[in-house]
Amino acid sequence: MNSDTELLYTRCELCPRRCGVNRYEKRGYCGEYAAPRAAKACLHMWEEPCLSGTGGSGALFFSGCSLKCIYCQNHSISWAGKGKDITVRRMSEIFLELQEKGAHNIDLITATHFVPHVIRAADAVKDRLHIPIVFNCGGYERTETIEMMRGTVSVFLPDVKYFSDELAIKYSNAPDYFPTALKAVEKMIDTVGKPVFGENGLIKSGVIVRHMVLPSHRKDSDRLLREIAHLKDDILLSLMSQYTPFYRAAEHKELSRRLSTYEYEKVRETALSLGFKGYSQERTSAKEEYTPEFDMEGI
Numbered sequence: 001m002n003s004d005t006e007l008l009y010t011r012c013e014l015c016p017r018r019c020g021v022n023r024y025e026k027r028g029y030c031g032e033y034a035a036p037r038a039a040k041a042c043l044h045m046w047e048e049p050c051l052s053g054t055g056g057s058g059a060l061f062f063s064g065c066s067l068k069c070i071y072c073q074n075h076s077i078s079w080a081g082k083g084k085d086i087t088v089r090r091m092s093e094i095f096l097e098l099q100e101k102g103a104h105n106i107d108l109i110t111a112t113h114f115v116p117h118v119i120r121a122a123d124a125v126k127d128r129l130h131i132p133i134v135f136n137c138g139g140y141e142r143t144e145t146i147e148m149m150r151g152t153v154s155v156f157l158p159d160v161k162y163f164s165d166e167l168a169i170k171y172s173n174a175p176d177y178f179p180t181a182l183k184a185v186e187k188m189i190d191t192v193g194k195p196v197f198g199e200n201g202l203i204k205s206g207v208i209v210r211h212m213v214l215p216s217h218r219k220d221s222d223r224l225l226r227e228i229a230h231l232k233d234d235i236l237l238s239l240m241s242q243y244t245p246f247y248r249a250a251e252h253k254e255l256s257r258r259l260s261t262y263e264y265e266k267v268r269e270t271a272l273s274l275g276f277k278g279y280s281q282e283r284t285s286a287k288e289e290y291t292p293e294f295d296m297e298g299i
């Protein structure tokens with residue numbers, strides 16, 4: 001392992017948690033040692049149309065998470081850490097295998113805590129990998145870590161989850177979530193520029209901001225959209241309605257139901273009135289069967 005890469009795990013500050021732990025000896029808040037682990041690699045047909053296209057997005061689901069929301073649909077890997085060790089070499093092979101299967105891109109799902117390894121894996125196959133790399137994350141990112149990905153990642157796909165600090169602390173234990181995510185999105189735009197599409201309608205580079213409307217909190221969504229409206233010409237917005245009360249959501253009465261059509265439509269109206277371009281989601285997407293089984297397929 002290259003010594004610069006090693007150093008980044010020796011006193012880990014890859015995400016805003018800034019645990020400062022030596023991940024060769026100890027797990028950080030993300031729950032992971034330095035060795036990368038993943039739980040599934042597959043063609044994903046349910047990402048945004050410019051990512052999934054007809055062939056699918058080449059999803060690689062990493063184990064652990066630096067954010068850990070209490071309603072996480074992937075809690076078996078993010079909280080419980082299900083997964084299998086993969087070497088950097090194996091990660092490179094997985095990228096090529098997904099490309100071989102027809103993936104339109106490599107969709108790195110929750111890879112913040114393994115960024116130095118991901119860069120090395122991508123670097124090792126850069127002459128053979130001809131599809132864009134997508135960094136699909138929770139939005140709670142450090143600008144320094146985003147900068148490391150300049151030249152490797154072409155598409156950033158961050159969530160921006162909450163405007164209110166109260167909600168961010170209650171549901172994700174993430175103080176300063178919104179200012180941190182806003183700075184991260186601005187840095188992502190600086191890194192990859194405005195969205196660029198190929199003739200086939202698939203995205204080649206750019207930033208797609210996802211926002212999932214939560215039940216009982218449409219006003220927070222409204223405020224959040226107004227606070228990021230100045231970025232509307234630099235990003236695509238993907239407004240999601242798929243919230244399902246997974247994991248510990250039932251501990252909070254306001255989160256223990258699905259989103260109503262009224263709540264979603266009100267937020268969608270705001271997004272349209274502010275001039276965002278991008279995607280909204282059919283209400284039928286709020287189905288548990290779209291949640292992947294983490295069966296180590298493709299790992």
Ligand code: SF4
Nearest residue numbers: 012015018019028030
């Ligand atoms: S990546 Fe993990 S260990 Fe590193 S700062 Fe974030 S939570 Fe802590």
